[in-house]
Amino acid sequence: DAGITQSPRHKVTETGTPVTLRCHQTENHRYMYWYRQDPGHGLRLIHYSYGVKDTDKGEVSDGYSVSRSKTEDFLLTLESATSSQTSVYFCATAGLAGSSYEQYFGPGTRLTVT
Amino acid sequence: TQLLEQSPQFLSIQEGENLTVYCNSSSVFSSLQWYRQEPGEGPVLLVTVVTGGEVKKLKRLTFQFGDARKDSSLHITAAQPGDTGLYLCAGANDYKLSFGAGTTVTVRA
Numbered sequence: 001d002a003g004i005t006q007s008p009r010h011k012v013t014e015t016g017t018p019v020t021l022r023c024h025q026t027e028n029h030r031y032m033y034w035y036r037q038d039p040g041h042g043l044r045l046i047h048y049s050y051g052v053k054d055t056d057k058g059e060v061s062d063g064y065s066v067s068r069s070k071t072e073d074f075l076l077t078l079e080s081a082t083s084s085q086t087s088v089y090f091c092a093t094a095g096l097a098g099s100s101y102e103q104y105f106g107p108g109t110r111l112t113v114t
Numbered sequence: 115t116q117l118l119e120q121s122p123q124f125l126s127i128q129e130g131e132n133l134t135v136y137c138n139s140s141s142v143f144s145s146l147q148w149y150r151q152e153p154g155e156g157p158v159l160l161v162t163v164v165t166g167g168e169v170k171k172l173k174r175l176t177f178q179f180g181d182a183r184k185d186s187s188l189h190i191t192a193a194q195p196g197d198t199g200l201y202l203c204a205g206a207n208d209y210k211l212s213f214g215a216g217t218t219v220t221v222r223a
Contacts, residue, residue: 004156031209042202042215043157050209090156094209100145100164101209105156 003027004106006091012112019078021109023091025071031094031101032074033058034066036087037108043090049074081113117141118205120214127193128222135188135217137203144207146179146186151200151216162206193221 003026013019023032031050035043035058045058047066055066063085065077078085091106118139127133137146145164149157161170163179163186170177174197176189190197198221204211 040215042213043204044213045210048210092156097162098164100162100206102147102159102162103204103211104159105149107156108154 004091004093004104006089006106006109008109009107010110012114013081014114015082016080019081019111021076021089021091021111023074023076023106025074025091025093027093027095027104028071029093029095029104030071032068033092033094033103034064034074034076035090035092036060036085037090038087046076046089078111081111083113085111086113087111117212118203118214120201120203120217122217123215124218124220126220126222129194130192133190133193133219135201135203135219136185137187137214138185139205140184141205141212142183143205144183145205146183147204147206147211148177148186148188149202149204151202152198157200157202190219193219195221195223197221 005024007022033048034046044060046064049055049068067075089109092103094101094103121136147162148160151157161177166181166183168179174191178187200216202216203214
């Protein structure tokens with residue numbers, strides 16, 4: 001296990017409010033990711049980071065922003081939450097194993113936007 | 115549009131039976147990973163296959179990477195209720211993964 005924690009684990013919020021999810025890792029991995037998981041869609045990449053203050057967009061980045069000020073922390077912010085952002089959010093880190101990177105996932109945050 | 119197509123979407127079998135899950139793509143990947151996810155938890159990595167044609171065995175689970183590195187299969191022999199879960203395949207290019215939608219496997223006792 002990569003020692004990944006996410007907070008909060010559950011959150012209910014109202015439409016239009018900002019929300020920040022936190023991911024903390026203890027493995028000193030360079031790469032960190034935020035995914036959302038919805039039925040029938042598998043895991044979709046929102047944003048990822050390849051180093052402190054270095055981030056890039058994934059396939060479903062609209063309405064989300066991220067920040068990484070320390071190696072161990074990666075924050076995901078929903079600037080103005082909408083009902084379509086109700087989902088389960090997973091953080092992951094990647095470490096090199098042989099010739100390939102392997103990703104390790106946190107326990108997830110279940111977010112409900114009412 | 116899913117880059118990786120998994121089939122079947124759902125699979126329900128009796129304990130002791132065998133099952134196979136398929137993961138197909140038109141894209142070539144540097145490696146392919148299989149994960150299992152249980153309700154309320156994050157995905158857990160089962161195996162990484164890197165070389166075209168590679169076969170890896172993990173107890174009763176056999177993973178195969180296609181020769182062209184575009185597809186993979188997961189075969190479970192003599193399935194047990196503990197094998198129940200969502201199985202996800204993911205194609206890797208460098209440090210980024212593209213996931214299939216997953217196959218929900220239920221093994222009935």
